Amino acid sequence: NAGVTQTPKFQVLKTGQSMTLQCAQDMNHEYMSWYRQDPGMGLRLIHYSVGAGITDQGEVPNGYNVSRSTTEDFPLRLLSAAPSQTSVYFCASSHPSNEQFFGPGTRLTVL
């Protein structure tokens, strides 16, 4: 199993550009989530999904959209990038109430 995969690993955007961060898992997990990690801080939940077709907001959802058309994939869209969105983004998946498996992260810089 590949586990949780994320692409790209690094990305530089200009303010106002849009992009999609990809996340996929091959463990048949119902639950998937997106977090961001800023320097010296823990992770903060952006959006999450409890199954295909179901998504909900986390702690810091503004400026991001998600969709979950399949169990495997959970892309995160930045609609109009801002410097405040410079961060490292982690995708995770799990069965309900169990430990989460994290991807390797995407390091995003917005100029």
Place this chain on the structure above:
Amino acid sequence: SQQGEEDPQALSIQEGENATMNCSYKTSINNLQWYRQNSGRGLVHLILIRSNEREKHSGRLRVTLDTSKKSSSLLITASRAADTASYFCATGPIQGAQKLVFGQGTRLTINP
């Protein structure tokens, strides 16, 4: 906002010593989890302890949970240089246990 507060923020010990990290939280939980993050990498799950459990072991790791004090501790025994990493506690709320809330982490350095 971060629910978990970890103490200390940084810890530096000699190889072979034991390392203890503490986590406090504010609201009732379904479970509490500990993760390790090596520099520039993703998070690796260490232990999950549920609200009705008081102690759990995994190899050189021991986690305790005191729900009356809303606190948890992670003990790493006989530390090794490879244990150098940041350690995070994360709480799963009663409603929506998957919506983990992370602390700011403890940066552990093991000196050879």
